[in-house]
Amino acid sequence: MPNLTTVKPSAPNTGSLTYTIVVRCGADQQSQALSAFCFTKELLLQGHQVIRVFFYQQGVYLASGLKVMPQDETNLTTLWQQLSIDHDLELGVCIAAALQAGVVDQQEANRYELRGDNLAARFTLVGLGQLAAASAECDRLVSFGG
Template sequence: MAGFVLNICGAPYTSQAPLSALRFARAALAAGHQIQRVFFYQDGVLLANALTCPPQDETHLTREWQQLAANHQLELLVCVAAALRRGILDQKEAARHGLAHHNLAEGFTLAGLGQLVDGMSSTDRLMTFSG
């Protein structure tokens, strides 16, 4: 069986990238493959915003990724530089920048590009989903 690192670059709700990656991840896991980590980069980091509230008749992509990660012990890593540019901060970054609030969704972790490279070096394939 193969091991994968997923790199998601497209924004939720304006790109098919996060939904396509989610479907790929579910199919790969069901087939017995491993997903070492999921890395959200560029506009893909918007998926990690805890304040996202899509209409009830749309898939709540943040929750779907959280559930998949919880069920399969997946790492959901968010590029810290891309996240900060787009106003997504964890408690530590909010304090560091003198902000009173943070909005990184539960189950997601801010990380540097080194985490993506590290994952690439220790897995079979990198799959990139972009908008």
């Protein structure tokens, strides 16, 4: 069940709201992670704006480009990538949580002298400040997992 937090209690009644989505559940919590994706997709289809999707805690594992899903399971990474392409959606990944989980882009791989990077395309490593900024700009912040 999503945790809905009202960021601006008196959002203008224009019919369209702005959202920030926080995904704190990973592929091991498939139903919650899939709910986050479906909720975000439906918001966009209904004409709402999603400022950013922020992957945090276990959610950073969804940004790994090196996992292989069983054929009978949904690959949420590719679903998020396609949604990002279709709607020019920002997919921010908490850099501190990602580094701890071993999810790195080329810049961080070079910085820490790692053999390679594994951050999936369309995902970007960002700091918590990006979540704070998106939260300040949106009408609603919705968090999945925890």
